[in-house]
Amino acid sequence: MKLFKLGIALIVCATLVPAAAHAQFDFVGDATPLNGDVINTTISTQVTFEFSVFDDGRTNNSDTERTEGIGAILKWKDSATDGPYTEVPMVWNRKGGPFGPSNDIFQLQVPLATFAGIQEVEWTACAVDSASANLTQEISTDADGNAPPLTFTFSEIQLTDVTVTFQLCTNGIDSMLTKFDNGVPIPFDITQDICIAGNTAELDNFGNNGPVLVQSMENTDYFTVSVLFPAGGPETVSYKYRVNGCDLFELEGLGNDRTFTLDYTTANVTLDLDLLDDVDTDPTSSTCSGTPVETKTWSSIKSLFGN
Numbered sequence: 001m002k003l004f005k006l007g008i009a010l011i012v013c014a015t016l017v018p019a020a021a022h023a024q025f026d027f028v029g030d031a032t033p034l035n036g037d038v039i040n041t042t043i044s045t046q047v048t049f050e051f052s053v054f055d056d057g058r059t060n061n062s063d064t065e066r067t068e069g070i071g072a073i074l075k076w077k078d079s080a081t082d083g084p085y086t087e088v089p090m091v092w093n094r095k096g097g098p099f100g101p102s103n104d105i106f107q108l109q110v111p112l113a114t115f116a117g118i119q120e121v122e123w124t125a126c127a128v129d130s131a132s133a134n135l136t137q138e139i140s141t142d143a144d145g146n147a148p149p150l151t152f153t154f155s156e157i158q159l160t161d162v163t164v165t166f167q168l169c170t171n172g173i174d175s176m177l178t179k180f181d182n183g184v185p186i187p188f189d190i191t192q193d194i195c196i197a198g199n200t201a202e203l204d205n206f207g208n209n210g211p212v213l214v215q216s217m218e219n220t221d222y223f224t225v226s227v228l229f230p231a232g233g234p235e236t237v238s239y240k241y242r243v244n245g246c247d248l249f250e251l252e253g254l255g256n257d258r259t260f261t262l263d264y265t266t267a268n269v270t271l272d273l274d275l276l277d278d279v280d281t282d283p284t285s286s287t288c289s290g291t292p293v294e295t296k297t298w299s300s301i302k303s304l305f306g307n
Contacts, residue, residue: 024137025070027054027103028127031139035146041112041156049074050093050107051139053127061102066092071130072106079122079151090125116160116231117265124148159231159264166196167273168213168223168241169288171281188243188276190215194223195246198239198257202227208246222288231264241276250277 031051033039039047051072053059059067072090077083093107106125115121125148129135142150173188195210196203204210213223229237238257241250251257258279260271273283283289 024135025053025127026056027052027140028137029140029142030103031125031142031148031150033150033152034142034144035150035152037152039112039152039154041154041158044112046109046111047115047121047152048107048109049076049090049123049125050105051125051127052096052103052105054103059102059104063095063102065095067104069130070104071128072125073128073136074108074123074125076110076121076123078118079120080118085124112154112158115154116158117267118154119157120151120153122149122151124150157265160267161231162229162262162264162266163226163268164229164237164260164262165224165226165268165270166211166213166239167271167288168194168276169273169283169286170221170223170276171278171286171288172221173276186244186248189245190220192243192245194276195242196225196227196239197242197246197249198237200229200234200237202229202233203237203239206240208242210242210246212246213241219288221286229262229264233262233264235263236261241274243276251279 029051031049033047033049053067053070053072055067055070058069072092073087074090075085075087077085088108090106090108093105095102096105106127124138126136126138139148141147170188170190194213195208196213197206197208197210198204199206202211211225211227213225216222216224236259238259240257242248243250256279258274260269262269273286273288275281275283275286
């Protein structure tokens with residue numbers, strides 16, 4: 001899934017007034033989406049942001065031509081986070097507005113995929129004296145008179161690709177106790193590849209060409225790999241580990257596969273530590289207890305081999 005990448009603007013929505021500049025724009029507002037709007041994701045493919053600017057004595061009287069020297073910046077973020085706003089320039093769209101046909105209206109259409117995994121968006125915007133960068137001014141209200149910051153939600157949360165990090169501890173195993181050859185346990189060879197096999201294409205549909213785990217440099221019993229699951233995939237993922245060069249299945253004959261669920265609203269998920277050939281022992285008592293998670297993506301691992 002391709003996401004709409006927004007450039008980061010360096011201009012902040014604050015009023016800066018050098019001696020040579022006028023104090024402020026006469027009107028910056030009439031913004032949409034309205035505070036509290038719910039974007040219907042079944043009929044919309046994007047969110048349209050816009051607001052109106054008027055500056056007496058400067059805004060031209062044309063019904064069709066942009067006023068020179070005035071620009072705009074959009075700022076938005078996930079309202080559930082304390083992170084910084086994403087800032088991106090808006091584009092001049094048309095003349096219009098609440099104080100006559102000559103107001104400059106700026107707009108930006110942002111694809112819904114940009115807001116993947118976000119339930120509520122907080123946003124604001126500002127007008128910019130782009131000719132001299134002497135003045136930036138935040139919108140005063142939306143079109144219903146609500147002061148910023150403004151928020152809107154979605155009828156359904158936009159799904160996102162999810163990177164899942166698997167963690168495996170071999171826990172000092174020196175033989176596969178559930179895989180036998182004429183009644184003799186087959187030795188487990190920790191020097192050969194360990195793969196993940198599961199019920200999705202990303203896990204090779206239980207084949208022997210699934211993602212290969214990477215052994216930790218700090219703890220040779222600890223293995224990990226991160227796998228990208230595209231948005232909209234199965235909610236329940238079943239999997240097992242294959243050892244000895246991705247040949248033998250762990251848990252052979254023990255019945256149930258390992259499973260986890262995805263709701264595709266969180267971009268990164270780290271699974272609990274698995275113990276090889278063991279689904280009952282408490283992982284906190286394993287030889288890998290306390291080993292920091294090392295994330296290595298399957299795509300980066302494949303690139304080492306030119307695949």
